[in-house]
Amino acid sequence: MIQKIDHLGIAVKNLNESVAFYEKTLGLKCEGIEEVASQKVRTAFFHAGETHIELLEATDPESPIAKFLEKNGEGIHHVAYGVDDVQAHLDKAAAEGCRLIHDKPFEGAAGKMVAFLHPKSTHGVLTELCMPKKSCGCSCHH
Numbered sequence: 001m002i003q004k005i006d007h008l009g010i011a012v013k014n015l016n017e018s019v020a021f022y023e024k025t026l027g028l029k030c031e032g033i034e035e036v037a038s039q040k041v042r043t044a045f046f047h048a049g050e051t052h053i054e055l056l057e058a059t060d061p062e063s064p065i066a067k068f069l070e071k072n073g074e075g076i077h078h079v080a081y082g083v084d085d086v087q088a089h090l091d092k093a094a095a096e097g098c099r100l101i102h103d104k105p106f107e108g109a110a111g112k113m114v115a116f117l118h119p120k121s122t123h124g125v126l127t128e129l130c131m132p133k134k135s136c137g138c139s140c141h142h
């Protein structure tokens with residue numbers, strides 16, 4: 001089940017400048033900056049109520065974020081839904097004919113297990129499914 005929009009991913013050219021804007025101008029608090037080597041990105045997370053904002057900066061010209069910026073410039077890169085079971089959602093989407101970027105969840109930023117659906121199959125929006133890696137302590141079965 002989709003529980004909420006967990007975060008919006010926003011591609012930026014310069015993470016430090018963008019963090020300053022989100023902190024000073026918007027007044028959001030940066031929760032931390034983290035490099036995700038497997039995705040060749042540096043990320044900064046902000047709380048915006050229950051939803052988070054994830055800023056993404058490329059750390060390599062081959063990064064998916066570098067390619068996105070080249071094509072589209074800065075802007076919203078993906079929508080991430082918090083789900084109870086990423087694998088079950090992937091399997092269901094695949095069974096419905098949706099193109100997947102990952103057929104298995106992998107560890108993304110903020111210790112979450114994540115996977116992406118291809119924007120060609122999602123009406124133009126790169127769609128992330130994510131869930132906490134560690135047991136959340138509730139009655140669900142992570």
Ligand code: ZN
Nearest residue numbers: 009054080128
């Ligand atoms: Zn994300």
